[in-house]
Amino acid sequence: MEWEVVIGLEVHAQLSTQSKIFSGAPTAYGAAPNTQACAVDIALPGVLPVMNKGATERAIKFGLAVGAKINRTSVFARKNYFYPDLPKGYQISQYELPIVEGGTLTIQVGDQEKTIRITRAHLEEDAGKSLHEDFHGMTGIDLNRASTPLLEIVSEPDMRGSAEAVAYAKTLHSLVQYLEICDGNMQEGSFRCDANVSVRPMGTDKLGTRCEIKNLNSFRFLERAVEYEVARQIEIIEAGGKIAQETRLYDSDKDETRSMRSKEEAFDYRYFPDPDLLPMKISEAMIEEIQRTLPELPQAKHARFMREFGLSSYDASVLTASRDMAAYFELVVSQTGAAQAKAAANWVMGDLAGALKRDGLEITHSPVSPGQLAGLVRRIADNTISGKIAKEVFEALWAGEGDADAIIEAKGLKQITDTGAIEKIIDGIIAANPDQLAQYRSGKDKLFSFFIGQAMKATQGKANPQQLNDLLKKKLAG
Amino acid sequence: MINNSLKQLAAALAAKKTSSRELTQTYLARIEQLNPELNAFITVDAEKSLTQADAADKLLAAGRGEVLTGIPIAQKDIFCAQGWRTTCGSKMLGNFIAPYDAHVIQRFNEAGAVNLGKTNMDEFAMGSSNETSYFGQVKNPWDKLAVPGGSSGGSAAAVAARLCPAATGTDTGGSIRQPAALTGITGIKPTYGVVSRYGMIAFASSLDQGGPMAKSAEDCALLLNTMAGFDTRDSTSLDRPVEDYARDLAQPLAGLKIGLPKEYFAAGLAPDVAQTIEAAIAEYKKLGAQVVEISLPNTQLSIPVYYVLAPAEASSNLARYDGVRYGYRAPEYKDLTDMYQKTRAQGFGAEVKRRILIGTYVLSAGYYDAYYLKAQKLRRLIAQDFTDAFKQCDVIMGPTTPTTAFNLGEKSNDPVSMYLSDIYTIAVNLAGLPGMSIPVGFGANKRPVGLQIIGNYFSEAKMLNVAHQYQLATDWHQRMPDAIA
Numbered sequence: 001m002e003w004e005v006v007i008g009l010e011v012h013a014q015l016s017t018q019s020k021i022f023s024g025a026p027t028a029y030g031a032a033p034n035t036q037a038c039a040v041d042i043a044l045p046g047v048l049p050v051m052n053k054g055a056t057e058r059a060i061k062f063g064l065a066v067g068a069k070i071n072r073t074s075v076f077a078r079k080n081y082f083y084p085d086l087p088k089g090y091q092i093s094q095y096e097l098p099i100v101e102g103g104t105l106t107i108q109v110g111d112q113e114k115t116i117r118i119t120r121a122h123l124e125e126d127a128g129k130s131l132h133e134d135f136h137g138m139t140g141i142d143l144n145r146a147s148t149p150l151l152e153i154v155s156e157p158d159m160r161g162s163a164e165a166v167a168y169a170k171t172l173h174s175l176v177q178y179l180e181i182c183d184g185n186m187q188e189g190s191f192r193c194d195a196n197v198s199v200r201p202m203g204t205d206k207l208g209t210r211c212e213i214k215n216l217n218s219f220r221f222l223e224r225a226v227e228y229e230v231a232r233q234i235e236i237i238e239a240g241g242k243i244a245q246e247t248r249l250y251d252s253d254k255d256e257t258r259s260m261r262s263k264e265e266a267f268d269y270r271y272f273p274d275p276d277l278l279p280m281k282i283s284e285a286m287i288e289e290i291q292r293t294l295p296e297l298p299q300a301k302h303a304r305f306m307r308e309f310g311l312s313s314y315d316a317s318v319l320t321a322s323r324d325m326a327a328y329f330e331l332v333v334s335q336t337g338a339a340q341a342k343a344a345a346n347w348v349m350g351d352l353a354g355a356l357k358r359d360g361l362e363i364t365h366s367p368v369s370p371g372q373l374a375g376l377v378r379r380i381a382d383n384t385i386s387g388k389i390a391k392e393v394f395e396a397l398w399a400g401e402g403d404a405d406a407i408i409e410a411k412g413l414k415q416i417t418d419t420g421a422i423e424k425i426i427d428g429i430i431a432a433n434p435d436q437l438a439q440y441r442s443g444k445d446k447l448f449s450f451f452i453g454q455a456m457k458a459t460q461g462k463a464n465p466q467q468l469n470d471l472l473k474k475k476l477a478g
Numbered sequence: 479m480i481n482n483s484l485k486q487l488a489a490a491l492a493a494k495k496t497s498s499r500e501l502t503q504t505y506l507a508r509i510e511q512l513n514p515e516l517n518a519f520i521t522v523d524a525e526k527s528l529t530q531a532d533a534a535d536k537l538l539a540a541g542r543g544e545v546l547t548g549i550p551i552a553q554k555d556i557f558c559a560q561g562w563r564t565t566c567g568s569k570m571l572g573n574f575i576a577p578y579d580a581h582v583i584q585r586f587n588e589a590g591a592v593n594l595g596k597t598n599m600d601e602f603a604m605g606s607s608n609e610t611s612y613f614g615q616v617k618n619p620w621d622k623l624a625v626p627g628g629s630s631g632g633s634a635a636a637v638a639a640r641l642c643p644a645a646t647g648t649d650t651g652g653s654i655r656q657p658a659a660l661t662g663i664t665g666i667k668p669t670y671g672v673v674s675r676y677g678m679i680a681f682a683s684s685l686d687q688g689g690p691m692a693k694s695a696e697d698c699a700l701l702l703n704t705m706a707g708f709d710t711r712d713s714t715s716l717d718r719p720v721e722d723y724a725r726d727l728a729q730p731l732a733g734l735k736i737g738l739p740k741e742y743f744a745a746g747l748a749p750d751v752a753q754t755i756e757a758a759i760a761e762y763k764k765l766g767a768q769v770v771e772i773s774l775p776n777t778q779l780s781i782p783v784y785y786v787l788a789p790a791e792a793s794s795n796l797a798r799y800d801g802v803r804y805g806y807r808a809p810e811y812k813d814l815t816d817m818y819q820k821t822r823a824q825g826f827g828a829e830v831k832r833r834i835l836i837g838t839y840v841l842s843a844g845y846y847d848a849y850y851l852k853a854q855k856l857r858r859l860i861a862q863d864f865t866d867a868f869k870q871c872d873v874i875m876g877p878t879t880p881t882t883a884f885n886l887g888e889k890s891n892d893p894v895s896m897y898l899s900d901i902y903t904i905a906v907n908l909a910g911l912p913g914m915s916i917p918v919g920f921g922a923n924k925r926p927v928g929l930q931i932i933g934n935y936f937s938e939a940k941m942l943n944v945a946h947q948y949q950l951a952t953d954w955h956q957r958m959p960d961a962i963a
Contacts, residue, residue: 039577042803044576044804045566045571045574045576045679045680045798046557046580046676046677046678046680047677048675048712048713050713080793080797082797082818084800084802084814087803089796089797089800090794139814141802141803270794270841270842270843271841272794272841272846272850275684275714275791276683276714
C-alpha cells in the first residue's frame with residue numbers, strides 16, 4: 001500500500017528580549033547556574049509575574065508577518081504539573097485565547113511552492129534545566145532559563161514529508177530572524193521543534209493516530225526523526241498493528257525515536273486563567289506601530305529580487321534566506337548597478353559565502369565590505385581584470401590588502417587588452433612550438449588549449465581571454 | 479497607653495513623651511506576658527524590632543517622623559519580611575526566612591514603623607477559626623474558650639489584647655472582617671487591587687487582599703494610607719491617584735442611605751447578634767442615616783462558588799511547595815515522586831490538603847466546565863447583585879458573622895459548618911468590593927458582635943467615615959477584655 005505522511009510542527013522560538021517574560025532577570029545564555037534567576041523565577045512565596053511588553057510586541061510582529069489575526073484580548077493560563085525545574089508547579093502559557101491565531105507560511109520545496117497554515121502562536125515561559133551529571137546520583141537544577149520568553153508556533157498538519165517539514169522549519173527560522181524577534185540559535189535552544197507525525201493510506205482523508213516527537217533542536221534531527229518515525233509507523237501498520245498515541249523522544253546517537261509517555265500517562269494540565277495576570281489587551285495603536293516597523297519579509301524580497309534584478313528563483317531564495325545576506329547583496333548591487341546583479345549574486349553566493357563558511361564568520365563580520373566586493377565586480381565588468389584574476393583579487397581583499405583597484409595596481413593584475421601586444425606574444429609562442437603548430441594544422445584541434453595555456457602563462461593570466469581566443473584562432477589558421 | 483489611638487501615640491512620640499524603643503519594649507513585655515496563653519504571635523524578635531525602633535527614634539529626633547514613625551505594628555505571618563521567618567502558619571514554611579520584603583512591609587518600613595513580630599494565622603490563610611495553624615490555636619482574649627476567628631486570628635487577638643497598637647491582615651473570604659468581629663476590633667478589606675499582593679503569600683489570588691486591623695476606623699484609615707498604592711510588581715494592583723483615606727472621617731452622616739440586605743437577616747442569624755446589629759442600625763438612624771431594605775438574591779450561592787474558585791486557585795498557588803528549592807522536605811524518600819508525596823503529605827495540614835484536593839478536582843479535565851467555569855459565571859451574578867443594590871444606597875450594612883465566636887474545637891471537625899460561618903463576608907471578595915467590620919456590642923455569651931459595612935468600589939474613605947462617626951458616638955471600640963487589662 002502507498003502511504004501518505006502527515007506532519008504538523010510546534011516550534012518554540014525564544015523571543016529576543018533582554019529580560020524574562022515575567023520578571024526583570026536577564027535572559028543571557030551561558031551564565032553560571034542560578035545566577036540569572038530572581039525571586040520571581042525561583043517562585044519564592046508571595047512573588048507575582050509581570051508581563052514583559054517586549055515579548056508581546058515580538059509576538060504581534062510575528063502574527064502580522066504571517067497574516068494572522070492578532071487577538072485584541074488574550075489570556076494567560078496556568079499549565080499545572082510537577083517537575084523539579086518548573087519552580088511554580090505550573091507554567092504560565094496561553095490556552096483558550098492565544099495572542100496570534102491563523103496565518104500562513106509559504107515554503108519552497110525544490111521548485112514547488114506550498115502554503116502551510118498556522119493554527120496559532122502563543123506566549124509562554126520556558127522552564128529551567130535539570131542537570132543529571134556531576135551530582136553523584138542527584139539532580140541539579142539550573143533556573144537561569146526559567147521564565148525565558150517563548151513563542152510557541154503551532155502549524156496545521158499540512159506537511160507531507162520530512163522535506164516539507166524541514167522546509168517549513170527553515171522558512172520559519174529565517175522569518176523569526178528577519179523579524180529580529182528570535183536569534184535563531186539552535187545549539188542554545190533558541191529555536192526547537194516538536195513534530196506530530198502520522199501516516200494514512202494515500203487517498204484517504206481521516207488522520208492516522210499521531211505520535212509527538214519532542215525537542216528536535218536541528219533541522220537534521222527533525223528530518224531524521226520524522227523519517228525514522230514514518231518508517232516505524234508504516235512497519236507497525238503493515239504488520240497488522242496499531243499506532244499508540246504517545247510522546248516520543250528522538251535519540252540522535254542511535255538515530256531512532258522511543259516512547260517517553262503514552263496517552264494514558266499524559267498529564268491533565270488543569271489549565272485555568274492565571275489570576276495573577278489580567279487578560280492582555282492590545283490596542284489598535286500598538287498594532288499599527290508594529291505594522292509600521294515591519295521589515296520587508298523574505299517572500300516579498302524574493303519576488304522583488306527576481307523582478308528588479310532578473311535573478312532566478314533559486315538565486316533569489318538563497319540570497320533572501322537570511323536578512324543579513326540579502327542586505328549585503330543589495331549594498332553590493334547599489335554600487336554596481338542592476339546590470340551586474342547576476343554577477344554580484346554569484347560572488348555573494350559563491351566565493352564570499354565559501355570564504356565565510358571556511359573561516360566560520362557571519363556575513364555581518366565579513367572582512368570584505370559590500371563596497372569592496374562591488375569594486376571588484378565593476379573591474380570585471382569593465383574588462384580591467386578577467387574572472388580568473390578576480391579570484392586572486394578577492395583573496396587579497398579577504399586578506400585586507402586594500403580595495404580592488406589598489407590591489408590590481410599593486411600586483412600589476414590589469415588585463416592586457418592591447419591587440420598588438422597580444423599578437424606579439426602569440427607570434428612568439430607559435431614560433432617556439434613548430435611541432436604543435438603542424439599537428440594543429442593537420443587537424444588536432446585539441447591543441448588549441450595548449451596554445452591558450454602557453455599564452456596565459458606568458459601573460460601571467462592577464463591577457464583578455466576573448467581577445468586572446470580570437471587572435472590565436474586567426475594566427476593558428478595561418 | 480495601650481488604649482491610645484495611633485494619632486495619640488504619634489503625638490506622644492513627636493512630643494518626646496515616649497520613644498519608639500520605650501513603646502516597642504512596652505508591647506514586647508505585654509507579648510512576653512500574655513502571648514504564651516493567647517498564642518497570637520508565631521515569631522517575635524525583640525532585637526530586630528528594637529533595632530527598627532532605634533532607627534525610628536533617630537528619625538523622630540531629627541524631626542523627620544511621619545504618622546507611623548516609631549509605632550510598632552504586628553504583621554500577619556503571610557507577609558514576607560526580609561530576614562524574618564515567614565511561615566504562613568504552615569510546617570511547610572516553618573524554616574523559611576524571607577529574603578525580601580512584601581510591598582506592604584516595604585511601605586511600613588519606609589514610613590518608619592516598627593515590625594513588632596509575625597502573627598499567627600490559619601495555615602495558608604485557610605480557615606475561619608485559626609485552628610488550622612501549624613503553630614497552634616489562638617485564644618480569643620474575650621473568652622479563652624472561644625476562637626478568635628480566622629484566618630487573621632493572631633492579628634485580631636493581638637489587637638484585642640493590646641499586644642500591639644495595630645496589625646495587618648489579609649482577607650480572601652472574610653479573614654480580616656470575621657476575626658475583627660469575633661474579637662471586637664475594627665478591620666477593613668479594601669477594594670481588590672488597592673493593596674499590592676506582592677510578597678503576600680497567595681491563597682486565592684483573585685480574592686486575596688491585605689488590609690489593616692486596629693482599634694478604630696481612624697487608626698485603620700491611617701494604616702491604609704501607608705498600605706495602599708500602586709505597585710508595578712503586582713499586575714492586579716490598580717494605578718489610581720493616591721488617596722487620603724482619613725479625609726472624610728469628620729463628615730456628618732445626615733442623609734446617608736444604608737441598605738440592609740434581607741438575606742443577611744434571615745434564618746441562620748443568631749437572635750443575640752440580630753438584636754445587637756439592630757441596635758447599631760438604630761444608632762445610625764440617630765446619626766441621621768436612612769435605612770432601605772435591599773436584596774442580594776444570590777447570597778446563598780456565594781459559599782459554593784467560593785469553595786470552587788478559592789480551592790482551584792489555591793491548588794495551583796500551593797504547587798510551588800514541593801520540597802525542591804526551599805521550605806520543608808521530607809527527611810526520607812526513595813525517588814522524586816516519593817519526595818513530592820511525602821513532603822506535601824507531611825508539610826501540609828488537613829484543611830490545606832482538603833482544599834488542594836477540591837481545587838485539583840474542579841480543574842480536572844471533564845469537570846472544569848461544570849465547576850470552575852460555572853462558578854465564574856455565578857461570580858459575575860453575585861457582583862451584579864451589589865451593583866444593583868448600590869443604586870439604592872450608599873453603604874450596605876449587616877452582621878459580619880451569623881453568631882458570636884464559637885468555641886475552640888466546636889467546628890473543627892465539621893468543615894461545612896465552619897464554611898457557613900463566612901456566609902456574609904464571602905460575597906464581598908467575589909465581587910472585589912471593600913468591606914469592614916466594627917464592634918457594636920456583645921452577644922448573650924459576652925462575646926463581641928461585629929457590624930459589617932460594605933461599600934461600593936473605592937469607597938473606603940466613605941466607609942471609614944461611616945464607621946468613625948459611629949465610634950465617635952459610642953465606645954464599643956474602646957472596650958477591653960478584663961483578663962488583659
